[in-house]
Amino acid sequence: MCVRELQMPSLGLSLTAVDAGVLTALQPGQASLLLFLSSPGGDTVAGTGVILPFSSTDPVPGACNMEFNLDIDPNVYIHYNLYETTIRFAPANLGYERGETPPVCDESIEPSTRWRLQYDVYQYFLPENDLSERSLFSGIQAVADIRGMKENGKRVMTLLSSDVSMAVFNSIPGQGVVYSVIVRDPRLNTSASYVPVHTYACSFASTLDGCQTLGKISTKVFFTITGLAGLVVCFFGHRFFKCVRLALSAVIGVVGGVLLVMSWWRFGSVMACIVVVGLMLGFLIASTVLFTPLGDINVFRQSDVVFWVTFCCIVIIVPLFFVRWPREGNIATCGVVGAYAVILAVNAYIYTSLSFITLNILKRLLNNNFSAMFTDVPFQTTDYIMISVWVVLGVCGIVLQLYRERSRPFFPPSPYLMWLQERERRKTNVLDPSHHFPPLPNRLLARVRQLTRRMEPAGEHTPLLL
Template sequence: MDYLEYFFICPPLCQFPGAGGSHSAVDPGLVSSLDPGQSSVILFLSTTNSEPVSGTGVILPYSSSDPVPGGCNAEFNLNIDPNIYIHYNLYETTIRFAPANLGSMRGQAAPSCDAFGPFSQWRLEYDVFQFFLPENDLSEQSLFRALETVADTVGMVTNGNKVLTLSSADPTEAVFSSIPGQGVIYSVIVRDPVTNSSASYIPVHTYACSFSSTLDGCYTLDKISTKIFFTITGLAGLLICFFGHRFFKCELFCMGFSFIAFFFFVLISRTTELEYDVRLVLSALFGVVGGVILVMSWWRFGSVMACVVVVGLMLGFLIASTVLFTPLGDLDIFRRSDAVFWVTFSCIMIIVPLFFVRWPREGNIVTCGVVGAYAVVLAVNAFVYTSLSYITLNILKRLLNSDFSGAFTDVPFQSIDYSLLSVWLVLGASGITLQLLRERERPFFPPSPYLMWLQERERRKTNVLDPSHHCPPLPNRFFSRVKQLTQRSESAGEHTPLLL
């Protein structure tokens, strides 16, 4: 054992005294190179918080053949900096770290960081890992247990998820999709392929939210407006899932509302700095207008195929989002090129309605079942966190943030997600089956009321055998009756008008 790596985990800000050998941060860590004959190390830990705090410490020993995390630091304050620096916003979480160096024997100088070749630090490789904490669990106990589990190399490799591998020539940073309210531990393991050894950087955690903020904090992430909006959306989705094709006008309104509301939310968010609630209300108003326009276009022109294409685009959007929600969406070709991503997304989105042009009724019923059931899942997400909401949320983030393309969109998939996935599948399959059985003896689509009125009017004009053809209009019949009664009263010598 030639050097020690140790770190302390505490929710508030921790501090170590000493220039070049101290660090102030959450999840801080230090590396101490041992001198010949040294058998003990003294550490100082302090906090600026006057209230009692909880903390834990882990000591990791390494040998001279292991790489030194942060041994070639030229950017941060420590001489040897094994820490991972994390920054997050609403869309993405970025981690950065200092390059590592090769190990050395006690009492010997560390290898130069300016050297090149196969015997320098340029041969080192960096594996980036992430470990998800239990969903809906913000407790310190859960965090401490997880950090102790993945503190060393073996623990992280066994329990964590390796996201990517960086060479020494790559920038020492990685970008991930932010998941507010979901605890995530990030770690970097540096490997020396020549000596087949490795060492772990200090694991760092984030919930992508603030515990001290009274607005949009970790405990107040769910806005009332969001809960109301998605509760109504879930109820409408449940109706569409089982009765959408029967109540065709209601289905068209809901689909038109969703399509236009999503479009204007993106447009308003990218072009204005309005508050979230204002954007949500404006998007809902535009959505109502879009739903009414779609219903009125069918009522006036009766073009079922045009309406079904719009409805099919909703199913295509959800299928494309689901495909790119899988690990396929984290491929380098999609992360490095927005053009490739959006062309692929658009192709999948357009193919779906084209596929159902041959079977419009079946396509419409399938759309009702799948999209309606997913709306129920989104309604549940407004009250209980589920990763299934990120199927569409990742697309929304990419539309709103131009820099989101480079972020890894991996999310935890735990017990509640499997339960809601089962609910989605069961509701969708039940709704599709029920509507197919109920509508098999009915016309493919209900007729347009306006076109029916035109046909009825033409029929009355041309069909002289229809008794209604010989009946004068109601106003003419009324005035004719008045005239008859007046003539009758005059012939009888009455001067007082009759009571009609």
């Protein structure tokens, strides 16, 4: 009887990680291979395994590894934070026959070496609002090989061998994403897949950035109130113009809000408010335009100047139309922005990618390196439903307000101007009973004088005339 002692594999032959894979070169005549899988803590875990064969003409993923633990490392390593998700992988090498010496990795950069290889980075979104293991395993199995990833995933970029083997994406907490890299040999027209890796941009074991704590009660309460306010603004925003100005005060600050209110109260001018309202709609329109695949064009990703100039131009153009049609512009803003607030409220309960329309702009503003990221987000059934809700609410709100306000003044009159007109009317209209009463300031002054006047002593001071 032969007893084989189990030993821990040495460095370069073992790996402890999630979504880990091992690539082994078979020797001539070898028909079997033993691989050992264990849980570091001894706990029972669920997993799925996929075996992928490679031929001698296929590239060898991770064969030119100079950074990670395995000698041949076909894994994709992932790191995420609140802003970005970064994937890194080791360069591949050309294929070779069994028993032969692998080609040298960095001896030269001739087309006959591994420098002719190209790397396609793919992205696959798991179903929204689904954090189950079943969904994850089904997704991994669907894109584990080259054919599955090409059919179900989306190629987001192609890297050359001279590029840094790294890609940066926008973090989407709570949304499952599978990343994979397919290395291609354009001369032999062959390819091989790295081991797919997944992330939810949150932790299932931590409470700080836990996936289960994304929907906090305070967040839901805040966005619920925001959604209700947005619903009122969508259908009644123009009629309650004073309330809209109050909301603008909250947006632009106390000083700006006071200036807006005073310009309307004293001079009856609503143009300052209309300009701010137009900028709000312009901000949402510009964010929506750059939320589309247009925002991932290289000129916008590589230059912050081009991005922000384009963004500001779109924002500024919108208020120019409001100068000519102020009432229609204010109603349109109430409908569109109010309906979007409702979408944000729904996002607090059911994930939707539409929340990233404005969130991506804020991320780029706060993070200097955000421009280098790909901002793709999943568009699935929930998102199309939310787009329909947004459009229906916005159109209904605009049409209803235009119909209701068609025979009313464009905007509420200035309180100060109304007071001046009322005072002038009292002066000129002698039939008005209020004409015979002095104004309130005069009455108050007379009352004060009466209270402070010295009382005359009682008695007769002049002789009676007989």
